[in-house]
Amino acid sequence: MSLIESNSLKISFILLKRLVTSECSLHVEDLKNIGKNGVFKMEQSNLNLDKQSETETFTISYNSADADLQNHRLNAGDLATAIKEMNDLLVKSDKVLNGKKRSFEVFVEAPAKEGSLGVQFLVEMLNPENAMPVLAAVGVVGGLVKTTFDVAREMNGHTYLDIETCEDSDDATIKLDGKTITSHEDVAVLISYPEIRESIKKIVTVPLENHEQPEFKIFKSTSTDTETSEAKIETVSFDEKAIKAISQLNTQNKDPQIVTLKAVITFVKINFTGKKGWKIKLDGKEVPVEIKDDNFFLRIKKATLSFKDGDEYNAVLERTSRFDGKTNQEKFSYALISAKKKRKPKK
Template sequence: MTIQSPETTQTFSVYYDAQDNELNQHKMDAYALGNSILEIAKLVKQADTLLNGEQKTVDLQVTAPAREGSLAIDFAITVLNSGGVDILKYLGLSAASASVIGGTALAVARQLKRKKVISIETTSGSSQAKILYNGGEIECEKTVAMLATNPEIRKSMNEVINQPFFGKNDPKFRVEIDGQNVFIAEGDVVSEFTPMPKNSMSTEETQVITTNVHITQINFESKNGWRMLYDGQEKAVKMDDDAFMTRVRDSVNKFSNGDMFEVELSIIHKKTARSERTEYMITHVIRHRAAPERQIL
């Protein structure tokens, strides 16, 4: 993993070109251009956070307005922390990007396109990783895998490379450093930079326990709409015990909100690249912990 040198400034230029009247006159819709600049800033910031933690290690500035030729935007990125990882290198926006084994984040994102990413496999002591997706796998550096499978990074790539060319013919996006192209996407390749599918990196883990809960909200008509007090907090819970539901409807005894029950509780942890949540489901009600005359089972 390459570490940046202290207090250095590197400039790079982003070019938009196409068979388009506005771009041929060095013009672009103000919203599209402003959004592109914003998303480049987000791309750099998110990469810095992923690779270097919460401490900001680089500062990105726009250094010049669009100039003649293809519509171009100049940026200067200054290293603020000498201990930070070289984010431009691993993104694919640096002359040093060619040395990244297995390709940069931009190259891997292009390979992935709209494919659902299943998981990332890593090995302790190795700098390499394996991205598993529906239909195949990609081997690359761990640093690159983190970037190429991050939803915010992928969204910014799409907004910077793909969206500004919507409805335009022969698109060409390129990044230039010191007069040399370090990244080019043109023609149909431009549209291959897409956001991460929403169900990527999804995992589901279920834990089944026997515990006591207080039922705080009842819904006699549906398995949903129930709530319980568990682990000191009120939580939504699905009542998936059909026999208990029938007994509740038919019983001459009634139970009150707040009654305690011994139950089999499934705790389901769901995680995707975009979100993480926990769901609760009562699969079996074992005992109604109430006075005998009030018990419904």
């Protein structure tokens, strides 16, 4: 446990684990009250906490050796970026792990402490059972040995390839170019998304760019009282070396793999008006195909090529493979480069 340093710039997040609706004046996606000269301004929210509610509080803290952060000053645009990206990280992670139905909503209110640049996020829990695993995987409430922030640091510029899950445990192996990382399956799935890695990178690095001896931390509060200076438990702690590793985080996945193959096919669905919407039978399976053979398609349009059920074609196909981190499967798409009707042997 450690206390939040008084010279740190703090951003507090309050996670409301309840089904009761709160009155919050500002949704984080509506954040726009940025003042001039780098001064961050927000209207005081009208948060109603009269009803009893269970809360989870965490704080992200930026610190450095130079005067600005020591004096609680941070560029308004950089702070707004951190707020937006934390919201995007939480909302996207929820969607990845729980589907389209949200398990929480994210709100923001002005800091309660006079003279502070802290910004409080209030996340209203719509489904705590689904929400808490998301927050643990992201790394804002603790509970996992390795979070998305930790894995992002360990990636250190390596390119993401795919993930391999374990049937008898919740662990998964994240495969990179040149190394592997083991983590909880939820963390592995989240880190497979480029936009999630992009949010982590911006949250950590944008506010600390060009600052001396930067530090980034996430604290989980041991109390629900945000007015007190209670003890905090670190869930993430990055020094200058770790922040540099995050700055090198590769936010792109491995490029799609394209191979050319020859095969005997039959057409099972034909579109006389467009190059998409076709289907072929390949190796006993029906698959969609895009027509890239202009001469072949021109003959179709001019009605100089007829099709009969069961006609076979010698085809050259272009197969593109992409890895889907959510389903942990490789997906294939096909394009027809050329096709020539297979001649039937003479009797």
